[in-house]
Amino acid sequence: MTNQESQSVKVVFVTRDETLQPEAPLPPVMVPTSLKRLGLSEIVNQLLDTETPVPLDFLIVKATAGDGGASILDEESASSSSVLLRPGASLESFLADNGLSSEVSLSIEYIRSVLPPSFLASF
């Protein structure tokens, strides 16, 4: 038997940054909940097929049941309900802190990291 796969959560990655905009909307991804900022960054960079990796930060939009999260970038609803994934925090801890199970699908906005790369590397 191969090693037990870890738990995953369905994530839709979106952005408002024109320079990071994909050609077509990114597909939903089943992401291991153990991942932190760096892991998510690697996934998005791979999806975007970037030449040199762009360091990213993540804003998780708090999903509610019955809301597929498709319209999360509507101006009114955007920033108010999204939370920055803290350095060192995994998706698992985000879910636990917010009383969510991995049954929800998360909409995550990616932004260029505002922190210097050397500092980020320590997470």
Add this chain to the structure above:
Amino acid sequence: EEDIEDLSIDESAMSLSESRDKWKTYQSSVADLATTLCEQLRLILEPTLATKMRGDFKTGKRLNMKRIIPYIASSFKKDKIWMRRTKPSKRQYQIMISVDDSKSMNESPQCVELAFQSIALISKALTQLESGQLAVMKFGQDAQLVHPFEKTFSDESGGELVSKFSFAQDQTNVQKLVQNSIDIFQQQKLGGAELWQLQIIISDGICENHEVLRQLVRHARELKIMLVFVVIDALAAASGSSSITDIKQAKYISQDDGQMVLKMEKYLDTFPFEFYVIVRDIKELPSVLSSVLRQFYSEVAEMS
């Protein structure tokens, strides 16, 4: 015993009268489709009318050559050496419909609706067939029988079972579902007769532990329990913009040097169920379901 457990009040579940009304709506929306599915199932599940020469009889029409030598060797005591035309006996079958009660199903109302329509459609087609038994199971964190094989499935049962779903469970434990169902199916088999057992799983298709599941599915198949997975394509049903076929799975594969490398593959590429169909509209269900069943039973026929 299940009934007692189900009396517990679940806030998110509907009232019984409300669920009866819903069930009626689902049933009438699939009435024509059920007739179509019933006809197709009849062709697949019922034995062919063609009779075969077979058997070991004391008198008959044609000699069974395999019996001649033992006949002589036994000083003509083993004298059942004749074959007759026999009609195949009617096949007994049991079908279990298992429906995903987890929270992810609630992401779009279309998904829940499609799930109930599927139960209505399949149960109606089977009651029209009139020769099998039907059970219904719900699963999420746990797997729980909501309608046992022993009970006749009626309109009343339909209303009752709708009320037992909440689509609020915090896990989708398909592994537990398959394990429990195999146990239930095995208990049913004790009768000994040739029994065809089929499980139809209705779910949004998002589940964990594909590798473990794949082994369980293989085990079920060895026990001649067929598993068909009906994937309700919730994303496509809701928005039309994306589909379960687009979903990727992020995975870490360990290299020879011990390094873990990120690999993105299509979620469905590792889907552990060999026989699955993707449904976006209830109208598609009769034809996709019967074609996958036909494929399975032709493989079973080759095996035995």
